[in-house]
Amino acid sequence: MSRLGETMVNFHEEMRTARLVFTRLLWIIPVAAGVMTITFFVGRVFSGDPTNLYAPPQADAALRAKVRASLGLDKPLINQYFTYLKDLLHGNLGTSFTTGRGVGSDLLERMPATLELGTIALALGIVIGIPLGVVAAVKRDKWPDFMVRVFSLGGMALPAFWVGLILLWLFFVSWGILPGPVGRLPVNVPGPPTVTGFLLVDSLLAGNLSLWWQAARQLILPSLTLGYGALGPIARVTRASMVDALESEYVRTAVAMGHRRPTIWWYALRNALLPVLTMIGTTVGYLFSGAVLVEAVFGWPGVGAYALQAIQNSDFAALQGFVIYAAVLFVVCYLIVDLLYLAIDPRTRA
Amino acid sequence: MTPTTRSAAGVAEPSGSGGDTETAGPVAKTRRRPPPAGALGFRIGVGLLAGYLVVAIISYFWTPFDPLGVGGDVLVKPGTPYLFGTDRLGEDVFSRTMVATRYDLAITVASVALALVLGTILGTIGGYYGKFWDGAIMRAIETFNAFPTLLFAMLIVSAVGPGILNIIVVLAFVGLPSYLRLARAEVMSRKTWQFAEAARMVGCRSWRVAFRHLLPNSIGPLLAFTAVNAAWVALITASLGYLGIGLQPGVPEWGSMIANGQDGIITGQWWVSFFPGMAILGMTGSLYLLGDGLGDRFDPRRRR
Amino acid sequence: MSADTAFDPAARHSSPVREPILEIDNYGGYFSTSADQAPVLKGITYSLARGAITAIVGETGSGKSLTALSMLQIQPASFVRTSGRILFDGQDLAELDERTLRGIRGARISMVFQDARAALNPIFTVGRQIADVCRLHQGLSRNEARDAAIAALRLVHIPDPERRVRQYPHEFSGGMAQRVMIAMALVCKPELLILDEPTTGLDVTIQAEIITLITELCRESDLTTCLITHDLGVVAETCDYAVVMRRGEVLETGTCEQVLTAPRHEYTQQLLAASRLVDNA
Numbered sequence: 001m002s003r004l005g006e007t008m009v010n011f012h013e014e015m016r017t018a019r020l021v022f023t024r025l026l027w028i029i030p031v032a033a034g035v036m037t038i039t040f041f042v043g044r045v046f047s048g049d050p051t052n053l054y055a056p057p058q059a060d061a062a063l064r065a066k067v068r069a070s071l072g073l074d075k076p077l078i079n080q081y082f083t084y085l086k087d088l089l090h091g092n093l094g095t096s097f098t099t100g101r102g103v104g105s106d107l108l109e110r111m112p113a114t115l116e117l118g119t120i121a122l123a124l125g126i127v128i129g130i131p132l133g134v135v136a137a138v139k140r141d142k143w144p145d146f147m148v149r150v151f152s153l154g155g156m157a158l159p160a161f162w163v164g165l166i167l168l169w170l171f172f173v174s175w176g177i178l179p180g181p182v183g184r185l186p187v188n189v190p191g192p193p194t195v196t197g198f199l200l201v202d203s204l205l206a207g208n209l210s211l212w213w214q215a216a217r218q219l220i221l222p223s224l225t226l227g228y229g230a231l232g233p234i235a236r237v238t239r240a241s242m243v244d245a246l247e248s249e250y251v252r253t254a255v256a257m258g259h260r261r262p263t264i265w266w267y268a269l270r271n272a273l274l275p276v277l278t279m280i281g282t283t284v285g286y287l288f289s290g291a292v293l294v295e296a297v298f299g300w301p302g303v304g305a306y307a308l309q310a311i312q313n314s315d316f317a318a319l320q321g322f323v324i325y326a327a328v329l330f331v332v333c334y335l336i337v338d339l340l341y342l343a344i345d346p347r348t349r350a
Numbered sequence: 351m352t353p354t355t356r357s358a359a360g361v362a363e364p365s366g367s368g369g370d371t372e373t374a375g376p377v378a379k380t381r382r383r384p385p386p387a388g389a390l391g392f393r394i395g396v397g398l399l400a401g402y403l404v405v406a407i408i409s410y411f412w413t414p415f416d417p418l419g420v421g422g423d424v425l426v427k428p429g430t431p432y433l434f435g436t437d438r439l440g441e442d443v444f445s446r447t448m449v450a451t452r453y454d455l456a457i458t459v460a461s462v463a464l465a466l467v468l469g470t471i472l473g474t475i476g477g478y479y480g481k482f483w484d485g486a487i488m489r490a491i492e493t494f495n496a497f498p499t500l501l502f503a504m505l506i507v508s509a510v511g512p513g514i515l516n517i518i519v520v521l522a523f524v525g526l527p528s529y530l531r532l533a534r535a536e537v538m539s540r541k542t543w544q545f546a547e548a549a550r551m552v553g554c555r556s557w558r559v560a561f562r563h564l565l566p567n568s569i570g571p572l573l574a575f576t577a578v579n580a581a582w583v584a585l586i587t588a589s590l591g592y593l594g595i596g597l598q599p600g601v602p603e604w605g606s607m608i609a610n611g612q613d614g615i616i617t618g619q620w621w622v623s624f625f626p627g628m629a630i631l632g633m634t635g636s637l638y639l640l641g642d643g644l645g646d647r648f649d650p651r652r653r654r
Numbered sequence: 655m656s657a658d659t660a661f662d663p664a665a666r667h668s669s670p671v672r673e674p675i676l677e678i679d680n681y682g683g684y685f686s687t688s689a690d691q692a693p694v695l696k697g698i699t700y701s702l703a704r705g706a707i708t709a710i711v712g713e714t715g716s717g718k719s720l721t722a723l724s725m726l727q728i729q730p731a732s733f734v735r736t737s738g739r740i741l742f743d744g745q746d747l748a749e750l751d752e753r754t755l756r757g758i759r760g761a762r763i764s765m766v767f768q769d770a771r772a773a774l775n776p777i778f779t780v781g782r783q784i785a786d787v788c789r790l791h792q793g794l795s796r797n798e799a800r801d802a803a804i805a806a807l808r809l810v811h812i813p814d815p816e817r818r819v820r821q822y823p824h825e826f827s828g829g830m831a832q833r834v835m836i837a838m839a840l841v842c843k844p845e846l847l848i849l850d851e852p853t854t855g856l857d858v859t860i861q862a863e864i865i866t867l868i869t870e871l872c873r874e875s876d877l878t879t880c881l882i883t884h885d886l887g888v889v890a891e892t893c894d895y896a897v898v899m900r901r902g903e904v905l906e907t908g909t910c911e912q913v914l915t916a917p918r919h920e921y922t923q924q925l926l927a928a929s930r931l932v933d934n935a
Contacts, residue, residue, distance in 0.1 A: 034493030042509055157634035159585055161592050162608055162627035169615045180616065250775040253767060255728050257787045257838065258759030270777045289500030293589055297612070307501070311508045311595050323505050327496045334496075346822040347776060 035327040093321035098313045103321035112197025114302030118287045120223040125230030133238025155232025160290045164225040164297035181298040222298040230283045237279040241272040281337035288326040392643025398636035406452040415442035417449040435621040446602040458584045464522035469529025477537030491527040536568035570648030577641030581634040674701035675878045681738035700897045707879040709889040712899035761791040764839035765848045770831035774823035781819025784838045791842045806837035829860035848880045886929040
């Protein structure tokens with residue numbers, strides 16, 4: 001094939017990849033619209049008339065009508081729906097009647113706490129889960145495999161809030177080596193000036209190492225709790241797909257060519273990582289659910305605790321805002337996983 | 351000519367082309383797999399679940415103490431006569447854990463059964479009749495999957511209010527899309543199978559082919575998934591109980607029992623939360639083991 | 655046991671006396687996973703003459719592939735040897751340690767598998783996979799190994815090798831992928847090449863091209879070749895010696911001419927009759 005022909009082929013391949021990426025990006029729009037629609041109807045259809053939340057019980061009909069009009073509830077459902085969509089597209093998630101502030105700004109303020117916790121938990125799940133799965137697959141049906149299977153089953157079968165409480169009982173109550181469930185910093189310790197909202201980053205930016213250490217110590221137990229739940233499925237999928245890869249014909253070829261064990265494992269692992277990547281994407285959804293529970297245990301001032309508070313106060317706008325937030329972030333994570341797939345699996349590019 | 355020959359190696363050798371014609375005597379085509387390591391786990395899972403069922407039934411007739419009997423000795427350590435100790439209200443943790451079994455078990459089984467039946471019917475219709483229904487169903491599933499499960503359950507439960515029936519319906523609704531998708535995929539993969547063609551040829555009606563001939567062959571993978579999903583449902587039930595949005599306050603349920611014991615953890619009374627958690631572990635763990643065992647037998651990937 | 659064990663190829667062949675490079679002597683065993691532990695290989699005895707092409711012919715499940723995998727000591731772990739030896743260059747392969755075996759695999763004995771597209775790693779470029787073998791056995795640098803990979807692809811007549819080394823296995827047709835496998839097997843200039851049904855699953859015309867390529871490469875470099883096949887036509891055209899196997903036993907060995915024109919075993923006669931090679935001849 002000529003030089004020109006080769007360039008043309010490369011160009012076409014790149015165009016194909018670009019188009020694929022673009023289609024995936026477009027896919028986010030109907031899903032996001034669907035998510036908003038479902039949350040709207042769940043709210044309006046199931047939760048009844050929100051007027052009662054805003055108007056005092058003894059209010060007369062005129063006051064009720066005024067409240068209804070101010071909430072836009074006097075209009076037909078379909079109009080309400082479009083108003084709601086329009087507000088959402090402008091980033092307006094409604095007003096929380098407990099805090100009296102916009103749900104969007106409430107969430108934004110609390111997001112860094114959850115993101116910091118969730119990122120470290122996910123990192124722990126990946127960094128510990130994948131090697132454990134590989135070891136289990138390589139030592140299949142021997143005792144390391146058995147140990148890993150039991151350990152990862154625990155991560156999936158144990159409720160995160162219980163794991164958190166037991167860790168607290170051991171490390172804080174019994175042994176006293178880690179701090180108690182008082183949030184992101186010990187009581188009466190002022191935080192660093194907010195730059196990113198991540199305490200581990202902000203304390204370093206402020207050059208305050210002892211503050212960094214205090215924040216890190218507060219993070220250990222919550223992130224271990226959340227990370228254990230993420231680790232279980234990641235280790236299990238790694239093990240299963242690694243077992244498949246080790247039995248594959250291309251690994252047999254590598255053995256027949258005289259490759260050393262580390263090379264052979266790498267050959268297998270590179271293929272086994274593809275299903276693991278999908279599982280990591282799914283795990284992000286778990287992390288949002290788990291954050292609600294873990295934040296409740298550790299007094300963590302994140303969006304999960306906000307959602308729980310919203311439930312306890314029947315603050316539906318706040319809960320709804322949180323669920324939409326989580327769903328959209330989840331979809332974005334799925335998108336990232338898809339794009340990573342394109343990057344590491346040459347077959348998806350064709 | 352005794353059938354002594356096992357397959358030669360792990361190498362499959364497709365016959366047919368070239369001069370390979372003589373095939374006298376039976377020749378096994380697949381390599382024998384070692385017995386699945388999950389077989390033991392499967393038995394443990396089934397045994398434990400049977401145990402839970404027995405405890406749930408016994409709890410109707412007998413518990414060591416009144417599970418709602420407030421006013422006994424407060425925060426007694428585990429031992430005799432209180433096997434798991436007592437909580438802050440003086441209730442016997444052991445009796446409450448026993449009674450909670452029937453709530454957690456009933457909610458899990460009922461909602462999973464509901465989702466399985468509804469999801470399978472809709473999925474079979476989608477997979478078999480295809481086209482419009484299928485497209486519509488799949489788009490809806492994709493949207494529902496964007497919600498993290500627990501959050502979605504929280505959202506609906508807080509909208510419809512607490513109560514056992516509400517929780518069962520909500521959890522079934524939340525799990526429905528997965529069953530639907532699985533049933534659809536299973537039926538679609540078998541739609542063109544010879545026996546389905548044969549059934550159609552002898553004049554079976556199409557719904558009969560779908561439900562009498564295709565579905566029974568898909569039931570294995572569906573059951574394997576159901577067991578794993580049941581573990582997940584049990585965890586969500588407990589989580590909702592822990593967050594205090596599932597059942598009416600006071601109803602013994604493992605998750606809410608753990609929440610009740612939460613303050614005790616800090617002051618050293620670990621037992622109030624510890625034992626209900628172990629009860630959850632036993633149930634979800636055995637459901638996962640059950641699912642793994644069924645999966646080893648029915649996983650389409652392994653069967654191929 | 656009906657196997658013709660008194661087999662001395664050199665005596666009956668017209669070319670100068672050839673030393674066997676590999677001898678299989680009374681090799682037998684069973685799978686530990688089978689319920690009755692019935693033997694799958696029963697006293698396999700044959701040898702591969704240096705510089706010659708030997709065909710192993712037999713039906714599916716006759717044990718020919720298992721024997722070939724044993725030559726590299728990569729048979730399934732559940733296979734238990736009960737008797738015999740496989741001597742390569744006078745050494746019993748089963749006695750060698752893993753390290754020595756790794757030095758033999760891919761460097762002195764190479765193997766080409768049936769389905770080349772499954773046998774190549776889908777995640778790495780073919781160039782990377784060939785270069786990895788070079789770097790392992792010959793200690794080449796990254797650049798040298800890439801050049802060696804290009805040269806290897808050129809050797810097996812893959813057009814435009816500079817571009818093809820950067821491609822992934824799924825971008826190759828079945829026949830081209832099999833050429834890549836052969837290139838990978840030959841890149842370290844092995845003494846013995848084992849081909850396990852290299853043309854199964856390919857189009858008939860492609861099959862012929864691959865067989866021509868293999869013959870050409872072997873004759874040019876005087877490479878010892880062991881061709882596992884069930885295609886008697888290929889055997890007649892290309893091979894020097896033939897070994898007929900069925901159900902874990904060697905039924906007949908001899909020069910190709912001998913086996914095909916004057917088969918002594920009934921089964922060989924059936925095979926020939928079925929292939930209609932006799933009518934064509």
